[in-house]
Amino acid sequence: MDQYTRWTFRMTPYRVVLIALTLLMVGVATYRLLFGLGAATNLNDEWPWGLWIGFDVLTGVALAGGGFSTCFIIHILHKKKYHSIARAALLTSLIGYLLVMGGLFFDIGRWYNFWRPFFYWGHHSVLFEVFWCVSLYTTVQVLEFGHILFERIKSEPLKKLFDWMLPGLFIIGVMLPTLHQSSLGSLYIITVDRLYPTWWSMIIPVFFLTSAVFVGPAMVTFEGWLASKAYGRNFQAEMPVLTSLWKVTAWLLAFYFVLKCIDLTYRDAWGYVFNGSFEANMFLVEILGFILLPLVLFLIPSVRNSVGGLVTTSILVVVGVVFNRMNVVFTGMADAAGGHYFPSWMEWSLTIGLISAGILVYCFVVENFNIFHEDQEAYKAKLKKEKARAVADGGAPVQA
Amino acid sequence: MSKGMLIDITKCIGCRACQTACKQWNDLPAVSTSFSNDWSNPPELNAYNWTRVGFHLLEDGDQVQWRFAKRQCMHCNEPACESACFVHAFVKTPEGPVVYKENLCVGCRYCMLACPFQVPKYEWDKAFPLVRKCRMCYDRLQEGMEPACTTACPTGANIFGDREELLAEAKRRIKNNPGKYIDHVYGEKEVGGTSVLYLSDVPFEKLGFRTDITTKGIPQYTWSVLKWTPHIAIGWTAILTALYMYTKRRADVEEEDGH
Numbered sequence: 001m002d003q004y005t006r007w008t009f010r011m012t013p014y015r016v017v018l019i020a021l022t023l024l025m026v027g028v029a030t031y032r033l034l035f036g037l038g039a040a041t042n043l044n045d046e047w048p049w050g051l052w053i054g055f056d057v058l059t060g061v062a063l064a065g066g067g068f069s070t071c072f073i074i075h076i077l078h079k080k081k082y083h084s085i086a087r088a089a090l091l092t093s094l095i096g097y098l099l100v101m102g103g104l105f106f107d108i109g110r111w112y113n114f115w116r117p118f119f120y121w122g123h124h125s126v127l128f129e130v131f132w133c134v135s136l137y138t139t140v141q142v143l144e145f146g147h148i149l150f151e152r153i154k155s156e157p158l159k160k161l162f163d164w165m166l167p168g169l170f171i172i173g174v175m176l177p178t179l180h181q182s183s184l185g186s187l188y189i190i191t192v193d194r195l196y197p198t199w200w201s202m203i204i205p206v207f208f209l210t211s212a213v214f215v216g217p218a219m220v221t222f223e224g225w226l227a228s229k230a231y232g233r234n235f236q237a238e239m240p241v242l243t244s245l246w247k248v249t250a251w252l253l254a255f256y257f258v259l260k261c262i263d264l265t266y267r268d269a270w271g272y273v274f275n276g277s278f279e280a281n282m283f284l285v286e287i288l289g290f291i292l293l294p295l296v297l298f299l300i301p302s303v304r305n306s307v308g309g310l311v312t313t314s315i316l317v318v319v320g321v322v323f324n325r326m327n328v329v330f331t332g333m334a335d336a337a338g339g340h341y342f343p344s345w346m347e348w349s350l351t352i353g354l355i356s357a358g359i360l361v362y363c364f365v366v367e368n369f370n371i372f373h374e375d376q377e378a379y380k381a382k383l384k385k386e387k388a389r390a391v392a393d394g395g396a397p398v399q400a
Numbered sequence: 401m402s403k404g405m406l407i408d409i410t411k412c413i414g415c416r417a418c419q420t421a422c423k424q425w426n427d428l429p430a431v432s433t434s435f436s437n438d439w440s441n442p443p444e445l446n447a448y449n450w451t452r453v454g455f456h457l458l459e460d461g462d463q464v465q466w467r468f469a470k471r472q473c474m475h476c477n478e479p480a481c482e483s484a485c486f487v488h489a490f491v492k493t494p495e496g497p498v499v500y501k502e503n504l505c506v507g508c509r510y511c512m513l514a515c516p517f518q519v520p521k522y523e524w525d526k527a528f529p530l531v532r533k534c535r536m537c538y539d540r541l542q543e544g545m546e547p548a549c550t551t552a553c554p555t556g557a558n559i560f561g562d563r564e565e566l567l568a569e570a571k572r573r574i575k576n577n578p579g580k581y582i583d584h585v586y587g588e589k590e591v592g593g594t595s596v597l598y599l600s601d602v603p604f605e606k607l608g609f610r611t612d613i614t615t616k617g618i619p620q621y622t623w624s625v626l627k628w629t630p631h632i633a634i635g636w637t638a639i640l641t642a643l644y645m646y647t648k649r650r651a652d653v654e655e656e657d658g659h
Binding site: 034035037038039041044045046049056072075076077078080107108109110111113114116117120122123125126127128129131141167171172173174175178179183186187189190191193194202205227263337373 | 482485505506510521525584619624626636641644651
């Protein structure tokens with residue numbers, strides 16, 4: 001670990017832009033906290049929830065779902081071949097959740113009261129469960145990161161302490177997201193007879209949980225590809241691991257589709273799928289374009305085994321989950337809510353600024369902590385072992 | 401005993417005395433109005449208009465007729481807002497009114513999303529806004545008085561009393577006046593029953609009431625799913641722990657065998 005002696009942050013033109021967007025966000029956030037939601041947003045009585053809850057929170061948590069699903073596979077099921085992506089998945093998930101907490105804080109009208117749900121238990125509210133789970137899980141992820149932090153800062157006793165906590169953290173760190181990923185869907189059970197019937201269902205929590213799991217491998221693939229572009233890493237080398245992990249997504253996409261069909265049949269709601277309304281067509285686009293199309297693409301070997309194919313398929317899944325959450329929050333509610341809502345420039349600025357800040361933090365962490373290199377260490381060790389074995393067998397050392 | 405209001409739309413003359421009484425008692429500021437197609441005024445329920453008489457010009461063959469429908473919080477028996485609030489700022493009182501403890505409110509606005517009648521409104525013009533809605537003059541009730549709006553009503557279209565008695569009265573009016581009323585007391589069964597009841601001689605959907613609405617208490621839907629949370633939390637943690645230990649052991653054995 002000699003390469004990490006100083007903290008570094010490389011400046012590039014892209015990063016200057018990201019920093020500018022982050023600073024603008026800080027200004028907007030300050031304005032919003034001082035002057036209120038009405039002054040900063042286009043939210044209104046018909047649309048009490050807008051971009052920040054719909055995208056920053058509901059979609060943000062889903063896209064950060066790669067953290068708990070890979071944690072389940074790698075640390076709970078001990079599938080060691082996926083070890084190389086574990087830290088990157090944890091990092092993006094942790095950053096994702098911190099952004100969600102940020103987005104949520106700016107969205108609550110009386111932010112100085114944010115601590116109330118810790119002490120006044122509205123246990124009959126889905127939001128109560130979501131609030132507790134998301135808060136606890138963010139803490140769990142910060143603690144999980146302690147393992148990486150104190151490896152870098154080189155404090156043996158602290159690292160040992162955090163390592164000792166890890167198994168418990170992994171288990172709680174899978175249980176909590178299972179609860180709140182599904183509960184984010186349960187939030188909309190209360191909109192019975194208002195949310196369009198293709199999306200409303202008593203089992204909407206199962207749909208939210210399933211999609212939060214299947215978007216995980218897609219998100220890891222997409223982020224891995226972006227990181228390989230940015231850091232000149234060999235993405236081809238990660239393809240076998242990602243294609244293998246992607247099988248989880250493929251199975252769950254199929255499960256999601258079948259469950260949707262069963263649900264629509266059980267509720268006798270197929271009429272709402274084919275009535276030609278805007279909502280129905282948006283639903284068809286969602287299912288055909290972002291559930292079935294990526295599934296079919298993945299089943300074609302030449303597509304899933306090519307970088308372009310797997311990345312494109314992954315992007316379809318990620319966009320699909322964003323599309324689904326937007327449909328639940330906006331498309332499906334529009335008819336019942338009435339009125340009009342389009343985010344103000346300040347709402348956009350805060351959302352974009354939070355994402356920019358997240359990217360900057362990600363860059364800083366991967367450049368200063370051992371996020372990617374764990375796999376390369378393992379690779380080197382394997383080469384060494386093979387070399388030793390070859391020597392022992394009396395043959396020539398293999399070319400590394 | 402749980403109180404309520406009975407609003408007989410056939411008796412309402414659209415004088416808006418109830419709107420004015422509500423504003424006066426609750427000290428609500430005037431809001432700027434604009435001309436609306438149906439002559440209703442103010443144009444909508446909002447944080448400063450807790451009740452509003454909707455004017456409806458209905459066509460009946462070649463006749464046109466006015467109907468006036470006063471709207472406000474329905475004070476549900478099982479309020480969605482109460483179940484949605486994660487700090488329990490909304491409370492269904494034994495007396496009937498659904499009241500709001502403003503000092504607890506975090507401002508998440510889930511109540512606004514939850515309400516099947518879109519009643520809770522927000523003070524969008526304030527830096528630290530509160531949710532506002534009709535509270536059936538809970539403060540007056542505690543002093544033994546009626547709500548401001550029912551005392552102001554000159555025709556008896558809006559009366560206050562025990563909900564059960566008002567329901568019986570509503571059914572009596574339907575029975576004693578054959579053909580006059582729609583055979584439906586709105587609020588008797590809607591979303592599990594509401595403290596505010598309506599009688600009408602024209603179909604409720606023509607007056608902007610939602611009739612395609614569930615008769616089950618909305619909190620029951622949520623609770624039927626949410627109640628599983630502790631079981632899932634404990635069961636899933638146990639399963640995860642077992643999986644962790646089993647697969648760890650297996651991986652360790654494989655490691656020993658492999659090398």
